[in-house]
Amino acid sequence: MSLTNDYIKSKLTEKFGDQVTNFEEPYHMLSFEAPKDMNLKVMQYLYDEPDLSFRFLTDLCAVHYPDNPGRELAIVYHLHSLVDNFRIRFKVFTDINTPDVFTSANLFSAANWMERETYDFYGVNFVGHPNLKRILNVDEMDYFPMRREFPLEDQTRIDKDDDMFGR
């Protein structure tokens, strides 16, 4: 059976009720959201359910939205059901002061380094991760450089009019 966005949506709503929210289909890819303490339950369900079997973690990354108080960090999972060749996007939001999210490294070995990378750049604390330390940046770094409070350009420069060139 081939999967459809509507079918997955109905399965998820049936199982988790109104816990899973914000169903969207940007560019035909089903995207939804769950509370952050539910992330493992949702992924385990998607993994185990025989007619869904989303057993391939394609991508894991974080996004920083400084203007969303209480939901500053989004952790985005791209899951792939290889049986039906179907992709979905799954997000959890967390606030930036207690960015604790359960690790998915026990479900997907691939998540190990992707979570370390996400921790490295955004400071998301993956609870239960076997080896959560910096991976691409130096160990001594004491900030999370991909957060948006660190703009790329040197803020002391005055020779560039930023209204005209980029943000």
Next chain:
Amino acid sequence: MSEQHIKLPEGSIGKQTTTLNLGPTHPATHGVFQNILELDGERIVGAEQTVGYIHRAFEKIAERRPLYQITPLTDRLNYCSAPINNMGWHITCEKLLNVKTPKRVDYLRIIIMELARISDHLICNSIVGVDTGAFTGFVYVMQYRELIYEIYEEICGSRLTTNIGRIGGFERNFTNTAFTKLEKFLNEYPKVLKEFENLFTRNRIFMERTMGVGPISAERALNFGFTGPNLRAAGVDYDVRVHTPYSSYEDMNFEIPVGSTGDCYDRFLVRNQEMYQSISIIKQAYQKVQEFKGAEAEVFHADVPEYYLPEKKDVYTKMEALIWHFKIVMGEIDMPKGEVYNSVEGANGELGFYLISDGGRTPYRLHFRRPCFIYYQAYEEMSRGSMLSDAIILMSSLNLIAGEMDG
């Protein structure tokens, strides 16, 4: 000497195993990787990889670059097959901007991407040969990589980090010289590849050095997020070109070679077979390109003036082109809001671009799914129990590219 000059880590005296730093600047690692191996005699009992030596923060840089300035960043991911990264990026942008490319552009792109795949696999396989002690094959095939680079040069002017193409198509039409060189390549390369295979495939030394080295099961490979030739060597026929066709790959007729054991030998065979398939794809695409007649045969970009950076000679001579050039370069064209994930079959596996746009001129967030980075974490599991010399072959047979890994 009473004072201790060398500080040893805790518990290192009286330990039964030896710790060996392999890399980061070891000539056999073909890049800046560090592996801290735990050896029992010559047998590996543990490995810890350190990556990030050439991390250049592309994702951060991309947050302040307009789309066309991100293309050179993608070059530097997997620099052995830069055109695939460029095309992947253009296709992602086109998906976000809803640009439909003409068929001829798609076929030209396929030619370039498959050439890039061949040049990448060629490096990888010949390096596996070098690491097992066979230098001849490496030197022999290099002249054909050179020919591929000459074709790139003819199309975009550069060789390694190509920055080839634009959103919507190519910067100029392919010249006759490019096609002549392509024909030369298609005529000569299959024979060379056959000879290259003869040097290795049934070579007893090569077989004994690679068979059963660094195997991985299909199940573990999937769990570790393997894609590309490394996954197919483990026996899973997943290929983005077939499963989510892009750039009119659905018009092409080709096979996906798969292995069974996922060891170094299978990876070698899968890459070799893929090169034959790539040659066949190029031939089909080239034939389709030749079938275009009249005005259609001159099409090399989509008609999207608001995103396609116009040709320089038009900018100097035509009013419209000048206006569009100005608008694009000065950043007066905002992209639509949205988030899009798009992936292409890179030489190492699924190369994904996750692009979030908030409607500005630059991406709000851009994440590269870099296949190397994801499958390198399986290295420890794959190398455990094998010999030190196998660790080197395993590294080159996984086709680890430092640029792609560190992003």
